[in-house]
Amino acid sequence: MNQVQIFMPPPANWQDFQTLIADVAKSKYIEDSVQEYGRQGQSQNGVDVYAVDTLEKHIGIQCKETKSSRLKIKNINDEINKAKNFKPALDLFIIATTARIDAGLQSHVNQINSTNTIKFKVQLWFWDDINQFINRSHAVMSSSYKAFQEFFGASEVKNHLGAIRLSFDRNAFTDDFMLERNYQDFEQALVATKAMLKTGFLYDSWSKNLVAQTIPSSMIGDEQYQKFVCKIEASLEAIYQSFLRDVKKEAKSPGHLVERAGHYNIERRKLITVINAKLQEFNLSKINTQYLIS
Template sequence: MNSHKIYMPPPSNWQDFQTLVGDVAILKYVSESVQEYERQGQKQNGVDVIAESINGDIISFQCKETTKGTITKEVVDCELEKAKNFVPNLSVFFIITTSPRDVHLQDYCNKLNKNGGLGFKIYIKFWDDMIDDINRSRPLLVSSYKYYLEEFGTREKKPICIQ
């Protein structure tokens, strides 16, 4: 049987994107610990979603829904500065974006991690990475993209070949 990745478009607004990031975080971290952090207009220190690993590490996510292009190093730096003020101290800081993969931003984050000094690790994940995570979870795929799947002929009871 061939495996195919189902490519879905990103959510059309930042609120739905942030919720989807939280739903993916539930798959990877202690589910009870995952929460959207803040409400619109509140200071958030660069954190939109927060979670705790089974080791007790504080994992945070900054969600960047973009309509054109990609984010820049300057955006990464700005969000890092905010995240440094988060209490309690972060262990890992993810920037999750609807942008396509960008090797320059990946290299930049890798360099920041290698140089140290942040007090936490930084990783950037792109929409392609989110699609991979969504495709690995049938319940998440169905709950987040049910109508999209139905439109393209994939019914909930039919098995979906996941990568």
């Protein structure tokens, strides 16, 4: 099964780490409010990045690049004490670190928050958390990890295309529409395939088991491949909307969908032809349909 997330290495120096955290903050809070606060050697009152959220809460972030040393409870306490003097007064103080998750430090911060002895809440962002933020934001991935994204994407295009093949090599797309036993099954297949193209997850309509898992195409650094996926999505959406309209007509005029079988054979065949052309580029076996069109 393909991985969903890319695990990026932390930045090599504190300057790049601070810029990365500012980019993450822009993706989570009001973008225009985000500032890299002060510079090295100036009094920053524990804050490297400042932001405001949609509730007008003030957020301060301290960046701890810990490659050469580990984050300790004393470091946390010292930074909290500095942040008490920050103006405007903070509602949330975050310590972002390149260190991996540490249960002892988490427990310490949870204890601080439970006592309500300071006016702001405290959070720890470990590298595991930051890595998730990066994966969820295409903008952050592109700005801070573009080369890494492109390298990863080159190896993942084939995996993603394989998932597309699984999605379309099913009876709902390969059998003659005249043989469709249940029009609800066809609709469910359309919905499941649309979801797979957006999320990377394909579930079996009957068992609800996960059939295929890949990364969303937006995380692949291949512009031409993303255009291909957009074309597939547009064609699939057109079939779906056409089918919804025909279902309404079927309710008033039974037999209408049977009359439309030829249309759906043609449209599905066009779509699969486009997919097969891309499969051929990557030496993947093509999808065979069980119907002919004139």
